[in-house]
Amino acid sequence: MRVMVLVKATEDSEQGFNPTPETMAMMEAMGKFNEDLEKAGILLAGDGLKPSSEAKRVAFDGAGRSVIDGPFAETRELVAGFWLWQVKDMDEAVAWVKRCPNPMPGPSEIEIRPIYELEDLLPQAGG
Amino acid sequence: MTTGETHRAIEAVFRIERARLIGGLARLVRDVDRAEELAQDALVIALSEWPGTGIPVNPGAWLMTAAKRRAIDAIRRDRMRDRKHEELVREQGGTTDSAAEDEMIAAMDEDPGDELLGLIFTACHPVLSPDARAALTLRVVGGLATDEIARAFLTSEATIAQRIVRAKKTIGKAGLTFEVPRGRERAERLASVLEVIYLIFNEGYAATSGEDLVRPALCQEAQRLARMLAALMPGDDPENAEIFGLLALIEIQASRLPARTGPDGALLTLNQQNRAHWDRLLIRRGLEALERAQAIRGDGPYALQAALAACHARAFTPAETDWGRIAALYDRLRVVMPSPVVDLNRAVAYSMAFGPEAGLRLIDQLASAAALRNYAPLPAARGDFLLRAGRPVEARAAFETAAGLTRNARERDFLLARAEACG
Numbered sequence: 002m003r004v005m006v007l008v009k010a011t012e013d014s015e016q017g018f019n020p021t022p023e024t025m026a027m028m029e030a031m032g033k034f035n036e037d038l039e040k041a042g043i044l045l046a047g048d049g050l051k052p053s054s055e056a057k058r059v060a061f062d063g064a065g066r067s068v069i070d071g072p073f074a075e076t077r078e079l080v081a082g083f084w085l086w087q088v089k090d091m092d093e094a095v096a097w098v099k100r101c102p103n104p105m106p107g108p109s110e111i112e113i114r115p116i117y118e119l120e121d122l123l124p125q126a127g128g
Numbered sequence: 129m130t131t132g133e134t135h136r137a138i139e140a141v142f143r144i145e146r147a148r149l150i151g152g153l154a155r156l157v158r159d160v161d162r163a164e165e166l167a168q169d170a171l172v173i174a175l176s177e178w179p180g181t182g183i184p185v186n187p188g189a190w191l192m193t194a195a196k197r198r199a200i201d202a203i204r205r206d207r208m209r210d211r212k213h214e215e216l217v218r219e220q221g222g223t224t225d226s227a228a229e230d231e232m233i234a235a236m237d238e239d240p241g242d243e244l245l246g247l248i249f250t251a252c253h254p255v256l257s258p259d260a261r262a263a264l265t266l267r268v269v270g271g272l273a274t275d276e277i278a279r280a281f282l283t284s285e286a287t288i289a290q291r292i293v294r295a296k297k298t299i300g301k302a303g304l305t306f307e308v309p310r311g312r313e314r315a316e317r318l319a320s321v322l323e324v325i326y327l328i329f330n331e332g333y334a335a336t337s338g339e340d341l342v343r344p345a346l347c348q349e350a351q352r353l354a355r356m357l358a359a360l361m362p363g364d365d366p367e368n369a370e371i372f373g374l375l376a377l378i379e380i381q382a383s384r385l386p387a388r389t390g391p392d393g394a395l396l397t398l399n400q401q402n403r404a405h406w407d408r409l410l411i412r413r414g415l416e417a418l419e420r421a422q423a424i425r426g427d428g429p430y431a432l433q434a435a436l437a438a439c440h441a442r443a444f445t446p447a448e449t450d451w452g453r454i455a456a457l458y459d460r461l462r463v464v465m466p467s468p469v470v471d472l473n474r475a476v477a478y479s480m481a482f483g484p485e486a487g488l489r490l491i492d493q494l495a496s497a498a499a500l501r502n503y504a505p506l507p508a509a510r511g512d513f514l515l516r517a518g519r520p521v522e523a524r525a526a527f528e529t530a531a532g533l534t535r536n537a538r539e540r541d542f543l544l545a546r547a548e549a550c551g
Contacts, residue, residue, distance in 0.1 A: 039359040040241055041144065042352035046409060085409070087348065092140035099183070119386050 003045070003087050003116040004094045010079035011105045015052045015072065023106065030102035038086070038097065047084035077110070091115065134179050142171045145188045147269045148240045151247030153195055155306040160250075160268060160296045162199075170195035188240060241360045244269075246306040248357065251295075252321040255302050260295040261324045262331070263288050270349045280346050281331060315367060322374050322430065325353045329378045333385075347382050354378055363420060372421035373431030379414035380437040383407040394538055399446045411441045429465040432457055451481035468497040476509050484516040504533040508543060515550060524550035 018024065038044035056071035073079060082104065088094045094113045101111060146167055153163035170191040184190040251265040266272045266280070274292065278285040309317040332346025354375040361368045387405035390396050418438055421431040436457050443449040458474035471494050479487025491510050500506045511526030527547035531540045 036359070040244075040356060042355035042359070044355075045413070087352070089143075090140075092136055093143060096137065096140035096144055 002090065002118065003085060004091070005114045005116055006047075006084040006086060006094070006098060007080050007112040007114065008049075008082035008104045009110045009112060010053070010076055010081040011107060011109050012076055013106050014081040015054070015076050015079070017052045017054070018049075027102065027104075027106075031104070034101055037100070038084070041097075043086045043088055043093075043097070045085040045087055047082070049082040050080060052081075053079050081105075085116075131179070135175060138174055138178050138183065139171070141183060141187045142174065142191065143271055145191050146271050147247060148188060148244045149191055149195060150268050151243035151245075151306060152192055152240075153199065154250070155243065155246060156196065157199055158303070158305070159300055160264075164268070166195040166198050167191070169198050242308060243306075244356070245308045245360050248321060248353070249308055249317055250299060250304050250306045252317075252324045253299065253302070253304060254316065254320045255298055255304075256295050258323060258327055260291050260298075261320070262327050263291045264295040265324055265353070266328065266349060267292055269353065272349070276345075280343060318367070318370070321357065322370055325350050325357070326374060326378070326430075328353070329381070333381060344385060347378070347385065351378055351382055358417065358420075364424060366424045366426075369421045369424045369426030370428045370430045372417045372424075373426050373428055373434050376414045376417035376421060376434035377430050377437055379410045379417060380434060380441050383410035383414065383441065398440055403444060406441070414438065414441065427460065427464070429461065432461045432464065436461070449480070451477055455481040468494060468499045468503075471497075472500065472503075472506055472509060475513075479509075479513050479516070484513040487513040488517065502533055504530045504539070504543070506530075507533065508546075511543075511546065511550075515546075520550040 035044065035047065038047075053071040053073045056073070058069040058071070058073070060067045060069060086094060086097070088097070091113065098111050098113060103109065104111065149167040149170065150160070150163045153166045154160050157163055157166070173194045174187075174191060178184070248265065248269055251268055252261045256264065263277055263281070266277045267274065272280075274289050275285045278288040281288065328346055329350030332343040332348075332350065354371070357371050358375045361371055363372070383406050384398075384401060386407060387401040387403065388396055390400075414434065415438055418426075418431070418434045420426075421434065436454060439450050439454050439457070455474065455477040458470065458477050462470045462474060472491070475487045475490035475494065478490055488510070491506065491513065494500060494506065495510075507526045508530035511523045511530060514520075514523035514526055524547045527543050527550065531543035531547065534540050534543065
């Protein structure tokens with residue numbers, strides 16, 4: 002199965018990247034973790050996202066499209082980075098996420114979302 | 129967390145570490161079976177200790193230490209047995225022969241990637257048949273259970289179990305060391321590893337029998353193995369170019385999995401596939417791997433086949449296909465991997481790049497090849513060239529010959545319909 006692993010934003014990450022000894026050490030630990038993911042053959046893609054102050058949202062309502070400039074509130078619901086992994090099951094994904102170095106200086110969260118695969122989208126027999 | 133959840137979490141950690149544990153332990157005890165047992169022992173210890181202590185910071189090292197202690201204890205017990213005998217004779221106090229033990233402790237800090245690679249190279253050793261290599265690799269590196277492997281290869285569990293037991297015995301008898309080969313031996317051993325990965329991939333991709341024409345679980349195992357190998361082996365050594373070639377080839381082939389079967393389960397040709405369903409991420413990964421192969425002058429069979437696959441992957445519609453480039457790639461492929469099938473595909477590429485007459489010239493040189501005498505795709509391709517060259521009567525006869533050679537009912541219907549359409 003494939004999963005999208007979402008590193009949730011914090012007040013810190015919303016400030017943008019600031020190269021201090023601490024953040025550089027964190028980047029290095031994250032680089033090592035990425036290497037481990039590659040060596041395990043599960044890493045498909047991944048990147049870090051700039052703060053929402055540089056983001057835009059497009060709101061949809063019928064034919065209407067309106068553009069909203071960042072930054073956005075509800076910081077903890079925002080995404081600061083992502084990976085795409087191919088794993089055997091959710092247990093494996095959780096075990097890998099637990100190995101991830103702290104992605105933020107303070108408390109933070111990482112969310113694991115299974116991706117719809119082709120077979121999930123096919124009409125179920127007898128359904 | 130309930131006990132059940134805790135155990136599942138520990139087992140998930142164990143699964144991540146298992147192959148490397150077996151690799152490291154097998155180096156020590158020179159016995160895959162024993163290494164598997166020791167790894168399992170380490171899991172049992174973890175299941176009893178971790179619920180109290182929590183999962184250690186470096187679970188891999190923890191499990192390895194636990195398993196190696198077990199191994200050392202067993203060796204000590206054996207030695208005690210031997211020594212009692214000696215002591216009776218010499219009446220001497222026990223000076224502990226600790227050389228072997230020191231060696232073990234020293235080996236604990238080895239590079240985990242190297243241990244994993246050593247296991248892959250040993251499970252794929254040329255002393256084993258390709259089938260045995262594939263089964264053993266899926267078992268010890270992929271962590272698949274025997275019944276899963278049996279299902280994947282559409283054979284009985286007993287057959288696979290026996291195949292694995294024999295493979296382990298052969299490795300023991302040959303005295304293999306579970307090291308990564310160096311020097312002259314390396315190229316041959318690496319070729320053997322790549323062959324196994326591609327065999328596993330093809331068993332899933334081009335399923336020759338069984339109800340499902342595609343078994344994605346096997347494709348995924350092969351992709352994982354190829355990605356592991358690409359990440360673990362130095363990427364700047366031209367001798368490793370074919371690793372990236374193979375990775376590129378299977379990533380690009382796998383990108384077509386969502387588009388390869390029709391609603392009735394039949395396989396679709398490249399031209400029939402809905403290219404919007406190709407997995408663009410896998411294509412991108414494949415193209416990146418191909419670039420890495422080419423950057424270190426990769427020009428072997430896998431890199432060339434990947435380059436061919438890439439030509440199709442880059443074309444959003446069949447009409448955009450760069451057939452001139454494909455024809456040139458086949459010119460090179462037939463040199464490094466001579467085969468009548470490659471020559472036939474080359475003829476098809478020539479017909480597309482330079483017109484049906486060019487294809488006919490090449491295919492008529494091939495018609496006498498013994499390997500292709502009863503090969504339906506040859507008269508099928510010839511029929512296509514003839515029709516495009518404005519020779520419908522001969523084309524019809526060629527399609528009918530092809531229909532008479534194929535054993536696949538769906539393909540026969542398709543060829544007869546083409547014959548009919550020649551008028």
